[in-house]
Amino acid sequence: KQEVTQIPAALSVPEGENLVLNCSFTDSAIYNLQWFRQDPGKGLTSLLLIQSSQREQTSGRLNASLDKSSGRSTLYIAASQPGDSATYLCAVNSGGYQKVTFGTGTKLQVIP
Amino acid sequence: NAGVTQTPKFQVLKTGQSMTLQCAQDMNHEYMSWYRQDPGMGLRLIHYSVGAGITDQGEVPNGYNVSRSTTEDFPLRLLSAAPSQTSVYFCASSYSRDRGDYGYTFGSGTRLTVV
Numbered sequence: 001k002q003e004v005t006q007i008p009a010a011l012s013v014p015e016g017e018n019l020v021l022n023c024s025f026t027d028s029a030i031y032n033l034q035w036f037r038q039d040p041g042k043g044l045t046s047l048l049l050i051q052s053s054q055r056e057q058t059s060g061r062l063n064a065s066l067d068k069s070s071g072r073s074t075l076y077i078a079a080s081q082p083g084d085s086a087t088y089l090c091a092v093n094s095g096g097y098q099k100v101t102f103g104t105g106t107k108l109q110v111i112p
Numbered sequence: 113n114a115g116v117t118q119t120p121k122f123q124v125l126k127t128g129q130s131m132t133l134q135c136a137q138d139m140n141h142e143y144m145s146w147y148r149q150d151p152g153m154g155l156r157l158i159h160y161s162v163g164a165g166i167t168d169q170g171e172v173p174n175g176y177n178v179s180r181s182t183t184e185d186f187p188l189r190l191l192s193a194a195p196s197q198t199s200v201y202f203c204a205s206s207y208s209r210d211r212g213d214y215g216y217t218f219g220s221g222t223r224l225t226v227v
Contacts (some may be wrong), residue, residue, distance in 0.1 A: 041205070097208075
C-alpha cells in the first residue's frame with residue numbers, strides 16, 4: 001500500500017525567503033505526482049503535476065521535482081509572499097483514479 | 113460559476129442519525145468522488161464514480177452509501193452516524209486528461225461533527 005508523508009507538518013518563514021516542501025512516498029511505481037494548495041475552509045487547488053517520466057515542472061515561482069528512485073518530491077517556492085500561506089499537499093497516483101494517495105500536508109505560514 | 117457545490121457547509125449530528133451530504137458539478141465531468149480529511153491522515157477516498165450509474169468503494173467506505181443517477185449529482189449518505197465519522201468531507205469532480213492526469217475540482221467541504 002502506498003504511503004505518502006510530508007514533513008514538516010508546519011513551517012513558518014519570513015516573507016521573501018525561498019523554501020522547499022518535501023513529499024516522500026514508499027512505492028516508486030507511480031504514474032505521476034501532483035501538488036495541491038488548500039486554503040482554510042476551501043477545497044484543494046491543483047498547482048503542478050509531474051509525470052513519472054519527468055524530473056521537474058515549473059509554474060511561475062513554483063518548481064516541483066521528482067526523484068522516483070528515492071521516493072521523493074520537492075516543491076520549491078521562490079521569493080515567498082504572505083499570499084502563499086496555505087496548506088500544501090502532494091498526491092501520488094499509483095495506477096488509476098482510485099489509487100491516488102494524498103499526503104498529510106505541510107501548513108505554510110509566510111510572515112510579512 | 114462552474115465548479116463543485118457542496119451542501120451543507122457545517123452539520124452537527126447525534127449518534128445514530130442519518131443524513132445526506134449533497135454534491136453537484138456543472139462541468140460534465142465523468143469522475144466524482146468523496147473524501148474525508150482527518151488531522152494527520154490526509155485525504156482518504158470513501159467512494160467514487162466513473163460515470164452515471166457506476167459507483168465503487170474507496171479506502172474507507174464503511175458506514176457510507178453513494179449513488180449516481182445523473183452526471184451532475186453524487187450524494188453521500190451516512191446511514192447511522194458515529195463519532196468516528198466526525199471529519200471534513202470533500203467532494204471532487206474530475207476528468208481523465210492524459211496519462212493519469214485527472215483534472216480535479218474540489219468542493220469547499222462539509223465539516224461534520226457527530227456527538
